[in-house]
Amino acid sequence: MSFKLVSVALxxxxxxxxxxxxxxxxxxxxxxxxxxxxxxxxGDAGTGAVVGAVGGVAYCQISDRCN
Structure with a gap:
């Protein structure tokens, strides 16, 4: 298995x-x-981290799946 495939699965x-x-x-x-x-x-991991953090909080605050 390739590293990218394992990383995406993880x-x-x-x-x-x-x-x-x-x-x-x-x-x-x-x-x-x-x-x-x-x-x-x-890609730029720093930008991904910022976008991921904002998206994670937004999703969890809106969705009933997290609470």
Whole structure:
């Protein structure tokens, strides 16, 4: 298996498993997933982390799945 495939599978698994109870946990899990996703595809991991953190908090605050 290629490294990219394993990394994408790991990031997807973390994305499904991680949401967090607090806003800080939600931001952290989103940042990790965003950074990993962009790093896999040779993007800017810092930008991915910021976008992931904002997206993670927004999703968890709006969705009933996290609460």
């Amino acid at each position: 990031a997807a698994t973390l994305g499904l498993a991680a949401c967090g109870d607090t806003i800080g946990e939600q931001a952290l899990s989103g940042a990790v997933i965003g950074a990993a996703g962009t790093a896999i595809f040779n």
